[in-house]
Amino acid sequence: MAATLPVDDDLTASPPDPGSLERSVFAVGVAAVALVLVLIIALPLGTLLAKSFTDTDGAFVGLANYQRYFSTPALVQSLWNSVWVSALTTAIVIPLAFGYAYAITRTRLPLKPLFMAVALLPLFTPSLLSAISFIYIFGNQGILKGWLFGATVYGPIGIVLAQVFYCFPHAFLIIATALGLADQRLYDAAQAMGTSRWRTFTAVTLPGAKYGLISASFVVFTLVITDFGIPKVIGGQFAVLATDAYKQVVGQQNFPMGAVVGFILLIPAVLAFVTDRVIQRRQVALLSARAVPLVPGRNPLADGLAMAFCASFGLLLVGVLAVAVWASFVTYWPYNLTLSLKNYGFAEFDAAGWQPYRNSLLMAAMASVIGTVIVFVGAYFVEKGRGLAAGRGLIQLLAMLPMAVPGLVLGLAYVFFFNAPWNPLGLLYTTLLLLSINCVAHFYTVAHITGLTALKQIDPEFESVSQSLKVPFWRTMGRVTVPICMPAILDIAVYLFVNALTTVSAVVFLYGAQSKLAAISIVHMDEAGATASAAAMATVVFATALGVKLLHLAASKWVFGRLQAWRQR
Amino acid sequence: MTHHLSVRNVGKRFGAFTALKDVSLDVAAGEFVCFLGPSGCGKTTLLRAIAGLDRQDEGKIFIGGRDVSNLPPAARDFGIVFQSYALFPNLTVAQNIGFGLVNRKSDPAAVRRRVTELLETIGLPEQAAKYPVQLSGGQQQRVALARALATSPSLLLLDEPLSALDARVRLRLRDELKALQRRLGITTIMVTHDQDEALGLADRMVVMNQGVIEQVGSPREIYGEPGTAFVADFVGTMNFVPCTASSADRVRVGSIEIDCGRPHGLAAGNAGRLGIRPEAVRVHTHLNGFGNSLMARVDEVGFHGGFVRASLSPLAAPGARIAADLSTGITDLPGLAPGTDVPISLPPERLRVFHA
Numbered sequence: 001m002a003a004t005l006p007v008d009d010d011l012t013a014s015p016p017d018p019g020s021l022e023r024s025v026f027a028v029g030v031a032a033v034a035l036v037l038v039l040i041i042a043l044p045l046g047t048l049l050a051k052s053f054t055d056t057d058g059a060f061v062g063l064a065n066y067q068r069y070f071s072t073p074a075l076v077q078s079l080w081n082s083v084w085v086s087a088l089t090t091a092i093v094i095p096l097a098f099g100y101a102y103a104i105t106r107t108r109l110p111l112k113p114l115f116m117a118v119a120l121l122p123l124f125t126p127s128l129l130s131a132i133s134f135i136y137i138f139g140n141q142g143i144l145k146g147w148l149f150g151a152t153v154y155g156p157i158g159i160v161l162a163q164v165f166y167c168f169p170h171a172f173l174i175i176a177t178a179l180g181l182a183d184q185r186l187y188d189a190a191q192a193m194g195t196s197r198w199r200t201f202t203a204v205t206l207p208g209a210k211y212g213l214i215s216a217s218f219v220v221f222t223l224v225i226t227d228f229g230i231p232k233v234i235g236g237q238f239a240v241l242a243t244d245a246y247k248q249v250v251g252q253q254n255f256p257m258g259a260v261v262g263f264i265l266l267i268p269a270v271l272a273f274v275t276d277r278v279i280q281r282r283q284v285a286l287l288s289a290r291a292v293p294l295v296p297g298r299n300p301l302a303d304g305l306a307m308a309f310c311a312s313f314g315l316l317l318v319g320v321l322a323v324a325v326w327a328s329f330v331t332y333w334p335y336n337l338t339l340s341l342k343n344y345g346f347a348e349f350d351a352a353g354w355q356p357y358r359n360s361l362l363m364a365a366m367a368s369v370i371g372t373v374i375v376f377v378g379a380y381f382v383e384k385g386r387g388l389a390a391g392r393g394l395i396q397l398l399a400m401l402p403m404a405v406p407g408l409v410l411g412l413a414y415v416f417f418f419n420a421p422w423n424p425l426g427l428l429y430t431t432l433l434l435l436s437i438n439c440v441a442h443f444y445t446v447a448h449i450t451g452l453t454a455l456k457q458i459d460p461e462f463e464s465v466s467q468s469l470k471v472p473f474w475r476t477m478g479r480v481t482v483p484i485c486m487p488a489i490l491d492i493a494v495y496l497f498v499n500a501l502t503t504v505s506a507v508v509f510l511y512g513a514q515s516k517l518a519a520i521s522i523v524h525m526d527e528a529g530a531t532a533s534a535a536a537m538a539t540v541v542f543a544t545a546l547g548v549k550l551l552h553l554a555a556s557k558w559v560f561g562r563l564q565a566w567r568q569r
Numbered sequence: 570m571t572h573h574l575s576v577r578n579v580g581k582r583f584g585a586f587t588a589l590k591d592v593s594l595d596v597a598a599g600e601f602v603c604f605l606g607p608s609g610c611g612k613t614t615l616l617r618a619i620a621g622l623d624r625q626d627e628g629k630i631f632i633g634g635r636d637v638s639n640l641p642p643a644a645r646d647f648g649i650v651f652q653s654y655a656l657f658p659n660l661t662v663a664q665n666i667g668f669g670l671v672n673r674k675s676d677p678a679a680v681r682r683r684v685t686e687l688l689e690t691i692g693l694p695e696q697a698a699k700y701p702v703q704l705s706g707g708q709q710q711r712v713a714l715a716r717a718l719a720t721s722p723s724l725l726l727l728d729e730p731l732s733a734l735d736a737r738v739r740l741r742l743r744d745e746l747k748a749l750q751r752r753l754g755i756t757t758i759m760v761t762h763d764q765d766e767a768l769g770l771a772d773r774m775v776v777m778n779q780g781v782i783e784q785v786g787s788p789r790e791i792y793g794e795p796g797t798a799f800v801a802d803f804v805g806t807m808n809f810v811p812c813t814a815s816s817a818d819r820v821r822v823g824s825i826e827i828d829c830g831r832p833h834g835l836a837a838g839n840a841g842r843l844g845i846r847p848e849a850v851r852v853h854t855h856l857n858g859f860g861n862s863l864m865a866r867v868d869e870v871g872f873h874g875g876f877v878r879a880s881l882s883p884l885a886a887p888g889a890r891i892a893a894d895l896s897t898g899i900t901d902l903p904g905l906a907p908g909t910d911v912p913i914s915l916p917p918e919r920l921r922v923f924h925a
Contacts, residue, residue: 022643461655464622467642468649469669469720479668480657566659566700 022472026381030391033378037398039425040441044413045405051416052259065260078239079264085156085240086224086268089163093220094213096164097171100313103306105179106205106296110307118314121321123169124545126502126519128526129538130165131233133324134158135531141334143323154236162230165320167223171216178212179205182294211279218272226265226406229504229519233526233534241265242408242505249509255416262412266405273404321542328536346521346537349530356521357540363432363439363517364500371440371447371496375399376489379451380477384463403445407506410442415509430512438510439500447492454488455481486559494552498545572631573598573756574619574724579628581614588614589625590780596773599754601747603767606777607803612760613728615777619758620726621645633723647724648717652733654709656701662712663688663697669720687715690749707738714746718753725750727759731766743769764804768792776800798923801844808850810889812843812922820922823886827861830917840925847878849919850893852911859914865891870905872897879905881913 055061069075100119103109122130137144138153138161151157182205190200228242235243241261249258329339347353382396402410418429428434458481466476482489504519511520518541526534560567574596581589589611596602604612617623619630621642629638637645656665663684670680688694691711701709710730717725730746731739747770750757761767767774768788776783776791776799784796795801798809812820812827814835820827820843827843835841856862865881868890874897881891893913895905905911 023641459651459653459655461651461653462657464620464642464651465649465655465716466668467622468620468647468717468722468726470643471669472643480659483659564659566702 023387026385026473027388027391029377030381030385030388030395033374033381034391034394034398036374037378037395037444040437041398041401041444044410044417044441045401047417047420048259048262048409048413051255052263054256056254056256061256065256069257069260069264074239075244075261078241078244081156081239082225082241085159085163086221088156089160089167089224090217090220092160093164093167093171094175094217096313097168097175097216098209098213099309100168101172101176101179103310105176105182106294107306108296108298108303109310115310115314118317119172120169121317121546122166124498124502124549125166125321125542126229126504126522126538127162127166127227128229128233128504128519128522128534129324129542130320131158131162131230132327132522132526132531132535132538133165133320134161135234136323136327136333136535137320143334152236154234155238158234158236159231159238159240162234163224163227165317166227166230167220168317170223171220174216174219175209175212178209178215182208184292184294187294215272215276215279218268218275222269222272222406225268226408227505228408228508229523232523245408245412246508249412249415258412259416262409265409269406269409270404276403324535325539325542327532328539330532333532343530343532343536344540346525346533349525349528349533350521352516352521356516357518357537359432359515360501360518360541361544363436363515364497366433367436367439367500368493368497370436371443372489372493374440375444375447375492375496376451376482376485379448379455380481383452383455384460384473384477384481386463399448400445402441402443405442407442407503410438411506411509414438414506418510430510430515432515435507435510435515435517436500438506439503440496442503442506443496443499447495450488450492450495451485454485458484483564486564487556490552490556490559494548497548501541501545501548571598571634572596573600573633574758575629575631576615576619577629577631579615579618579625579630581611581618581623581625587780589618592628592780592782594775594782594785596756596758598756601750601757601759601770601772602775603771603773604758604760604775604777605764605767605804606762606783608762609779610777611780612762612775612777616726616728616758616760619724620647620649645724646722647726648720648722649726650710650713650717650728650730652729654701654713654730654733656709656713656716658701660700661697662693662699662701662704665701665712666715666719668716683719687719690718691715692745705738706734707742710734710742711745714749718755723756725755725757727757729760729762732761732763739766746770768804774804776803778803795844795921798842798844801921801923806847806892807844808847808891809923810843810845810883810886810891811925812841814839814841814922822889823883825863825883825885827915827920828917829920829922833922835922835924842923842925844921844923845891845915845919847892847894848876849916850881850891851914851916852879852893852895852905853914854912856912860917861915861920862912863914864910865913866910867905867907869907877905881911883913884910 052065053060053062055064100115104112104115109115134153135158136142138148138158139145142153148157153161186204187200190204195203226242228246231238231240231243232246241264245258245261245265248254248261327333328343329341330336331338331340331342350356378395378399382392382399385392414434417423418425418434420426428437462476462480463473466473502519504523507517508520508523511517518537522534522537522541525531525537572595576592576594579589579592580587592611592615604615606612614623618625621637621640625638629636631637632645632647657668660668666687667680667684670683684697685694688697691714693708693711696704696708701712704712710733714730731742734742743766759770771788773785774788774791775785778799784791784800786794791800791804795804795807801807802809810822812822814833814837815821815826816837817832818829820829820833820835820841822843833841851859853859856864863883863885865883867879868882869880871878871880876894876896879893879895881893883889883891891913
């Protein structure tokens with residue numbers, strides 16, 4: 001080391017106390033994010049709760065609405081319908097997803113990335129798309145109508161088929177994650193003791209995946225029972241809770257009864273949420289830091305079975321998707337199968353024409369930008385902030401809440417809150433801005449967790465060092481934290497964009513003449529009998545969502561390679 | 570001597586756990602002080618309280634005569650280096666070092682000059698454009714040190730700065746750190762759990778245990794005259810032999826009377842523990858007039874390179890064990906075969922008596 005370290009006078013002059021300004025900015029920031037979350041999550045849900053205990057004039061009536069609900073046979077019937085359809089879908093999806101996930105995580109299946117991509121395809125479609133496909137396959141004009149032996153697809157059969165397609169990736173992701181957390185040492189130990197394959201499976205594999213299976217079951221049940229799009233399109237006269245809520249609120253303007261249905265829909269979601277929390281706490285303990293990741297061994301029989309299963313089920317998934325895409329290009333189903341772009345002239349079937357698609361793009365872009373900023377700043381305050389524990393705790397609580405609130409319920413809550421005469425924010429009602437805010441709230445939790453996870457991986461002492469160097473937190477955030485978190489920030493933005501683009505259930509209550517979205521236009525065109533155009537719009541949405549995701553993958557590669565050269569040794 | 574840092578009656582609790590209890594300490598300007606103790610003893614908590622990163626629950630802290638007890642870290646005047654270094658991975662070495670300078674709206678040329686100067690000080694003038702991930706652990710540690718020194722703070726805080734390095738690099742950096750601190754004359758506090766590090770670096774050591782300061786003193790004092798059995802046991806190795814006070818300056822071990830050379834503070838008849846460092850135990854070839862002589866059986870002899878350690882059982886005190894270190898440089902090592910009896914003596918000036 002060199003000789004001396006002279007003190008440079010113009011650099012050591014002490015600046016005026018930088019701490020007080022920094023603390024004020026921090027306090028204002030935390031208060032602002034907390035206020036936004038209260039406005040977009042807590043207050044709407046509170047209004048929904050209050051609504052279910054009042055009559056149409058707003059007078060408090062206690063549990064009268066609930067009493068009336070349970071004494072109306074038609075409504076109770078749809079509750080029962082919802083429950084058994086959801087249970088049946090869950091019973092079908094979980095074994096399928098387990099088999100697929102097992103093949104990908106525990107065998108030497110070739111082309112794993114391809115099979116992964118195929119399993120996730122439905123995530124990029126509006127849920128309506130699978131329903132439209134099954135109409136083309138088994139509906140009145142369906143290509144395979146005979147396969148149902150006279151039974152109609154417009155009802156529970158169609159709902160279950162379409163839901164299986166739509167829910168599969170959600171269940172697959174959860175179970176694959178659980179199966180991926182395996183410790184090779186347990187399997188080595190079992191083998192060393194001469195344990196049979198079957199016993200190893202039941203004694204090691206299943207218990208390890210147990211929590212994932214439970215969690216996935218709840219998630220699927222909740223997705224099905226709260227989904228609006230599929231029963232609307234393919235449910236026929238088969239009434240379920242979600243369509244009831246829509247009829248009560250939009251059809252009969254019976255807000256209190258809509259609120260009651262909303263609250264009943266909240267029950268399975270809250271149960272799923274609580275179970276998931278409990279499970280995650282246990283799952284952590286399952287895998288110690290010293291665990292050795294499992295590397296599947298060669299097993300020709302298992303590998304062959306895995307290949308056969310994944311190939312056939314993957315083909316089914318792609319096939320269902322392909323039918324809707326193909327049908328959207330068919331001139332006149334089923335009489336003139338020549339391909340044309342006729343169905344893409346939306347103006348012919350819906351006065352709004354292509355406008356809903358442009359609205360959807362704008363709305364999704366706004367949700368993506370607004371949401372990413374709020375989510376990341378909120379996550380930053382929660383993870384990196386010091387002090388103001390109450391404010392930061394409130395942000396964390398409200399950020400985790402939307403996970404337990406189905407889109408349909410949140411949509412209802414928004415109607416009640418933003419459409420209330422006393423609410424000055426009412427001027428936002430039916431605007432694209434409110435629709436995008438609703439999407440931010442709806443998908444907040446996953447985005448928040450993504451941000452938190454990225455922030456947790458950063459050395460907690462960065463903030464301490466900055467403080468010792470008298471650098472305000474926003475400068476460290478801008479120059480260090482945000483650049484390091486760029487991949488996660490991109491993930492959040494794309495996640496919000498894709499979901500805002502494909503969602504139906506929340507926004508169906510909130511759009512206005514000027515802010516109709518592509519997903520709603522699909523419902524309308526289908527209702528008007530223009531199924532092919534509905535399929536065409538669904539195809540456009542699917543292509544856009546998939547395109548954005550592919551762009552994201554390319555951009556991530558570029559960000560990692562060029563902008564983040566500091567990651568490479 | 571002026572005190573650059575004063576800690577007055579500082580306490581800190583985390584829930585039901587008391588991390589610091591009524592801690593007071595003065596550090597002179599230019600002094601190098603090490604906080605030493607086992608994990609969980611409160612040494613890092615004390616450092617973070619001084620920095621203002623985790624505010625104390627009670628008590629006061631003064632830096633440079635100014636009461637900073639309630640000021641945020643940015644309003645105190647210190648530089649800090651963490652065990653993880655906390656270098657910003659997306660900034661170059663030069664940007665890391667200049668991070669705290671750019672903020673002060675100073676002229677960019679002055680910042681560059683200062684960064685160059687610091688890079689030379691830490692001996693890495695060629696590494697300015699590299700990213701932290703491209704540096705070795707020792708180089709990263711030096712960059713973190715330069716960043717902490719960049720704003721010329723009056724106090725340097727080091728939180729286990731060497732413990733992430735491998736042994737050889739650690740030794741070299743220890744010497745460099747000491748030399749740099751001497752040259753700059755900057756008041757420095759280092760937290761460590763490594764006694765060798767503390768003994769080798771510190772002007773004064775602060776030995777902590779369970780939230781309180783056990784003893785403060787120079788490395789020689791801490792090692793040679795440990796104030797408590799904990800300090801004696803934690804710093805270096807100490808033989809503890811149960812004893813009973815027989816007079817003001819004598820104790821009895823088994824059937825032997827031991828002369829402690831000075832009053833030991835135990836009332837006659839009370840039980841205590843007699844302490845002696847293994848290297849202070851003398852092993853002789855034959856009994857002669859040494860004070861505190863006794864016969865002991867050799868149980869075991871362990872080879873440790875520069876010395877051998879003999880486990881001994883005094884014949885007149887059944888159950889007592891004494892370890893003796895003997896330099897292998899001594900050619901006339903007595904015949905230390907296990908099972909043989911050898912005469913040993915315990916020099917009075919090297920004996921300490923602790924409460925039982």
